[in-house]
Amino acid sequence: MPVSRQMRLLSHPPGTRPVPGEVALEKVEVPDPGPGEVLVRNLYxxxxxxxxxxxxxLDGLVPDFPVGEVMWGHALGEVESSRDPALRPGDVVLHRLAWREFAVAPASTFRKVDADAYPSVSHHLSSAVVAYVGLRQTRIDPGDTVVVSSAAGAVGSVAGQLARIGGAGRVIGSVGSAAKVAFAVETLGFDEAFDYHDGWPDLGGVDVYYDNVGGRQLEAAIDAMRPHGRILLNGGTEQQLTGETYGIRNMQMVIAKRLTLQGFTTDDHPDLLPAFDREFPALVAGGAVVLHETIIDGLENIIAATRAQLDGAYLGKVLLRF
Amino acid sequence: MPVSRQMRLLSHPPGTRPVPGEVALEKVEVPDPGPGEVLVRNLYxxxxxxxxxxxxxLDGLVPDFPVGEVMWGHALGEVESSRDPALRPGDVVLHRLAWREFAVAPASTFRKVDADAYPSVSHHLSSAVVAYVGLRQTRIDPGDTVVVSSAAGAVGSVAGQLARIGGAGRVIGSVGSAAKVAFAVETLGFDEAFDYHDGWPDLGGVDVYYDNVGGRQLEAAIDAMRPHGRILLNGGTEQQLTGETYGIRNMQMVIAKRLTLQGFTTDDHPDLLPAFDREFPALVAGGAVVLHETIIDGLENIIAATRAQLDGAYLGKVLLRF
Incomplete structure (x- = not known):
């Protein structure tokens, strides 16, 4: 019977960063799977x-983890043993039972993926599907200027690359450091990138803005948009990072420029997943899209890694490797 | 040769209300129309x-009137004499040469309308086309709850009535006084109305919000929307009235609720005008839509009327009768 380390929430962090005392890392014995259940060893x-x-x-925007429970989140694992015919040992599965080294649950909890679809099995945890679904909420006309915020992050890094493939003429990244400017241009192939701490430069007119941060950058984007521009609203990390609710003062320009602002979540679009699974892995395997990962080892390091990520320390998708 | 009174802009009003000294009411002799020109006597x-x-x-949102020039705006007039075969004496025309009792200009400046299309010829100056075009920027599902701000105003009063005809199950007006609450419900047939000065009540979920005011009411609407709700952004009178730029603090809810915010202007949609001209007058003539007007007489009273309108004194469309 394996022993699994797992992380339990002790209290809701009052600040904008989690601290170690708010969670408990504990060891539990993993039970054998019952009929219809599967034992999965988490990889990432x-x-x-x-x-x-x-x-x-936070304002009821997303369901909170209950205090006293093991937390959840996206994870990728390998089936160790199975008492359901749908899954076999060695199968690689996506699921939401993260924050633990082993998970036992009914087979329907897990979704089997093609372990060979991507150059690395960890790519199944990329945020590419968010970028993909987001861009399908609007059109990109040939030659459009597309700006992506958090362009060195998990979603933004892919959104910019997919916008280019979708016909954008100019792809510009907003990032938080000089190192990320270089990463966006040299590694991801953005045409340009800028450090938003210096304010948004004159971009000469923006047709599509893929927003991962909200707040001041959303306001800057509204100022920068061309008439009939489209803004995809996918994230509000500014508010999370600063703990401050910033008021958008230039909504009048949304009328004057006849802009469309579209909030979306990936969960609303299961219909797009088959096309994503069919199209996207080949783009990565063929080198058309770079999936950059930052990998941290050991569940004991996840709170520190979460803090560092919120502070902007990493490039691309951040994964915890068990 | 007739004498025409007209109004010239002397200086841009620095405050949120125009004052008489910023314009000059002057008398000019109206020249005879030259070849291809038309003399029009303005009615409203x-x-x-x-x-x-x-x-x-104001922020370059709309073109400013040049200081020293006679101002312009929507007007309805009757042709007095014409030196172009396209227009004849007695024709009723829409045009933009307002702020003057007579206008002489090339025939192409004027658009002839059917003087008998509506119960009153003044109805050609209604803001119904704005309401009509706005509602066509989104869908109304049968039974939807639709909220309209400035519901006793020129656009809002029609938007609510058209939303009902378009299938809304519940039409609610946000207005600025108890008298307007009664007007919206009793005269316009809204299901409910409320005075926004008391804050937005719990509306039980809103599917479509037709916004004429922006600012605090837009923020209240975002809070009140149901998931996948649609917000039509058509005006920002709050900012005009208060001179204050209010920051919208709950854009995170646009993501969480997957809302769409759509800015629009009527000028972008000339393709919708033939359908409007075909469909709308019959709705008014048949009594399905009430076009309420407040009529002020005399060009010398227009600045006072503009102030009173901005202060919320009037119901429906406000017209200056020459």
């Missing part, structure tokens, strides 16, 4: 701002 | 917040 879990968002009770 | 002009917006230089 995603480290993303949503983890913090679910640790803190 | 529209008194709307856009007049003030164009008198004040």
């Amino acid at each position: 879990m995603a480290v993303d701002p949503g983890l913090l968002l679910r640790m803190r009770p | 002009m529209a008194v709307d917040p856009g007049l003030l917006l164009r008198m004040r230089p």
Whole structure:
């Protein structure tokens, strides 16, 4: 019977960063799977701002983790033993039972993936599907200027690359450091990138803005848009990072420029997943899209990694490797 | 040769209300129309917040009236004499040469309308086309709850009635006084109305919000929307009235609720005008839509009327009768 380390929430973090005392790392014996159940050994879990968002009770935007429970989140694992014919030992599965080294649950909890679809099995945890679904909420006309915020992050890094493939003429990244400017241009192939701490430069007119941060950058984007521009609203990390609710003062320009602002979540679009699974892995395997990962080892390091990620320390998708 | 009174802009009003000294009412002799020109005697002009917006230089949202020039705006007139075969004496025409009792201009400046299309010829100056075009920027599902702000105003009063005809199950008006609450319910047939000064009540979920005011009411609407709700952004009178730029603090809810915010202007949709001209007058003539007007007499009273309108004194469309 394996022993699994897992992390339990002790209290909701009051601040904008989780601290170690708010969680407990504990060891439990993993039970044998019962009839219809599967034992999965986790390989990776995603480290993303949503983890913090679910640790803190924040305006009811997303369901909070209950205090006293083992937390959840996107994870990728390998089946160790199975008492359901749908899954076999060695199968690689996506699921939401993160924050633990082993998970036992009914087979329907897990979704089997093609372990060979991507160059690395960890790519199944990329945020590419968010970028993909988001861009399908609007059109990109040939030659459009597309700006992506958090362009060095998990979603933004892919959104910019997919916008280019979708016909954008100019792809510009907003990022938080000089190192990320270089990463966006040199590694991801953005045409340009800028450090938003210096304010948004004159971009010469923006047709599509893929927003991962909200707040001041959303306001800057509204100022920068061309008439009939489209803004995809996917995230509000500014508010999470600063703990401050910033008021958007230039909504008048949304009328004057006849802009469309579209909030979306990936969960609303299961219909797009088959096309994503069919199209996207080949783009990565063929080198058309770079999936950059930052990998942190050991569940004991996840709170520190979450803090560092919120502070902007990492590039691309951040994964915790068990 | 007739004498025409006209109004010239002397200086941009620095405040949120125009004052008489900023314009000059003058008398000029009206020249005879030259070849291809037409002499029009104005019957009515529209008194709307856009007049003030164009008198004040405000963020470049709309073109300002040049200081020293006679101002312009929507007007309805009757052809007195014509030197172009396209127009004849007695024809009723829509045009933009307001702020003057007579206008001489090339025939192409004027658009002939059917003088008998509506119960009153003044109805050609209604803001119904704005309501009509706005509602066509989104869908109304059968039974939807639709909220309209400035519901006793020129656009809002029609938007609510058209939303009902378009299938809304519940039409609610946000207005600025108890008298307007009664007007919206009793005269316009809204299901409910409330005075926004008391804050937005719990509306039980809103599917479509037709916004004429922006600012605090837009923020209240975002809080009140159901998931996948749609917000039509058509005006920002709050900012005009208060001179204050209010920041919208709950854009995170646009993501969480997957809302769509759509700015629009009527000028972008000339393709919808033939359908409007075909469909709308019959709705008024048949009594399905009430076009309420407040009529002020005399060009010398237009600045006072504009002030009173901005202060919320009037119901429905405000017209200046020459």
